[in-house]
Amino acid sequence: MSGSAPSVIPVGAAYDVVVGHGVSDRVTDLLAPPVRQVLVVRPDALVGLAAPVVSRLRAAGLTVHEASVPDTEGAKTAEVAAGLWATLGRQAFTRSDAVVAVGGGTVTDLAGFVAATWLRGVSVVHVPTTLLAMVDAAVGGKTGINTAEGKNLVGSFHEPAGVLCDLDVLATLPHTDLVAGLAEVVKAGFIADPRILELVEADPSGAARWDGPPVRELVERAIRVKAEVVAQDLTESWLREVLNYGHTFGHAVEQVEGYRRRHGEAVAIGMTYAAELGLRSGRLAQDVVDRHRSVLGSLGLPTTYPGGRFDELLTAMRRDKKSRGTLLRFVVLEDVGRPVRLEGPDDAWLRGAYEAIAERP
Numbered sequence: 365m366s367g368s369a370p371s372v373i374p375v376g377a378a379y380d381v382v383v384g385h386g387v388s389d390r391v392t393d394l395l396a397p398p399v400r401q402v403l404v405v406r407p408d409a410l411v412g413l414a415a416p417v418v419s420r421l422r423a424a425g426l427t428v429h430e431a432s433v434p435d436t437e438g439a440k441t442a443e444v445a446a447g448l449w450a451t452l453g454r455q456a457f458t459r460s461d462a463v464v465a466v467g468g469g470t471v472t473d474l475a476g477f478v479a480a481t482w483l484r485g486v487s488v489v490h491v492p493t494t495l496l497a498m499v500d501a502a503v504g505g506k507t508g509i510n511t512a513e514g515k516n517l518v519g520s521f522h523e524p525a526g527v528l529c530d531l532d533v534l535a536t537l538p539h540t541d542l543v544a545g546l547a548e549v550v551k552a553g554f555i556a557d558p559r560i561l562e563l564v565e566a567d568p569s570g571a572a573r574w575d576g577p578p579v580r581e582l583v584e585r586a587i588r589v590k591a592e593v594v595a596q597d598l599t600e601s602w603l604r605e606v607l608n609y610g611h612t613f614g615h616a617v618e619q620v621e622g623y624r625r626r627h628g629e630a631v632a633i634g635m636t637y638a639a640e641l642g643l644r645s646g647r648l649a650q651d652v653v654d655r656h657r658s659v660l661g662s663l664g665l666p667t668t669y670p671g672g673r674f675d676e677l678l679t680a681m682r683r684d685k686k687s688r689g690t691l692l693r694f695v696v697l698e699d700v701g702r703p704v705r706l707e708g709p710d711d712a713w714l715r716g717a718y719e720a721i722a723e724r725p
């Protein structure tokens with residue numbers, strides 16, 4: 365796919381997200397001397413996509429080590445992080461060396477966390493290769509791994525030196541992963557940018573094709589929403605919580621299912637649940653709840669969930685990072701673009717929202 369010039373989206377004054385075609389070539393601009401050696405982190409499945417990045421770094425005279433990590437959520441474990449720390453230690457990486465992540469959100473979360481913790485923080489550059497990582501995971505400096513007890517329970521805030529979103533790499537991304545990434549794009553639409561919803565509604569099949577007409581604008585709009593929020597509240601003291609829309613229930617779904625469901629799909633279900641919760645708490649109108657189902661459904665994203673699992677899901681939701689003590693806290697909407705907090709929702713609302721999305725046998 366050929367196209368227009370790259371777009372540069374600043375995240376405050378901290379770093380830029382570059383979106384365009386062939387932009388991963390810019391990796392060396394972000395790793396100027398005194399960087400001497402670089403650890404490129406990627407799963408074996410993406411060795412071909414990482415190869416041009418590795419070549420570029422070597423051509424610039426850097427010593428490049430490649431670390432293979434498990435594909436998908438299996439990358440986000442303490443054991444895998446420890447393996448990367450061991451590599452960094454063996455190669456005597458210093459504070460002037462760097463990590464480069466090439467992959468989806470699981471890789472950028474893991475590599476970002478390892479960079480954040482190695483010597484208490486070294487530089488990391490993200491080269492996201494999924495739609496989801498471009499519009500969300502690689503941007504904003506939230507890094508993390510899972511523990512047996514839950515999702516992203518260990519992590520840190522560590523901003524990258526830069527993010528390079530090369531739209532050409534989306535050509536090989538499986539359709540189901542592209543669609544899963546659109547869930548986070550739709551999230552940005554519901555919490556902050558109604559134009560995103562209009563673009564999807566006008567051309568859902570184009571939105572769900574990597575080279576579809578609305579894709580670039582959708583990517584850039586979602587990144588701008590995220591950049592705007594994290595530039596104001598990197599460490600999630602309040603505002604940043606809005607980016608967690610749909611994640612309280614979504615993360616519970618992922619955990620209960622042993623991470624066999626894609627994050628984006630779980631977030632789509634979680635947003636539908638949050639919309640139903642917003643309705644029950646008297647904050648959100650029925651037509652906006654219906655719009656969740658129509659927009660997500662038009663992209664092929666799930667908006668229902670098997671019944672009979674409420675207690676398990678509630679236990680998982682209590683470990684959500686927005687909880688305070690025994691107080692459950694959700695992001696819900698008052699309208700499109702108007703997220704608010706719902707603290708300590710009635711048990712009847714929690715169960716009623718679940719019944720509303722539950723699949724009937």
Ligand SMILES: NC(=O)c1ccc[n+]([C@@H]2O[C@H](COP(=O)([O-])OP(=O)(O)OC[C@H]3O[C@@H](n4cnc5c(N)ncnc54)[C@H](O)[C@@H]3O)[C@@H](O)[C@H]2O)c1
Pocket residue numbers: 407409410413435436437440467468469470471473493494495496497500501502503504505506507508516533534535536537538541544545548626627628
């Ligand atoms: N830190 C954050 O702010 C943040 C935000 C959103 C999501 N996340 C995290 O991101 C993760 C989900 O990321 P994801 O959806 O990118 O999943 P993923 O990293 O598991 O990638 C999905 C699949 O796509 C494959 N793939 C990646 N790029 C490809 C390409 N160009 N061509 C062919 N195959 C390709 C991968 O090998 C993998 O099998 C979750 O762990 C989630 O918690 C983090």
Ligand SMILES: O=C(O)C(=O)C[C@@H](O)[C@H](O)[C@H](O)COP(=O)(O)O
Pocket residue numbers: 500504506508515516548600604605607608609611685
């Ligand atoms: O960047 C954020 O902040 C988000 O909440 C974005 C989410 O899409 C992302 O999945 C994030 O990793 C969830 O964070 P967590 O704090 O609930 O683990």
Ligand SMILES: [Zn+2]
Pocket residue numbers: 500548611627631
């Ligand atoms: Zn997410």
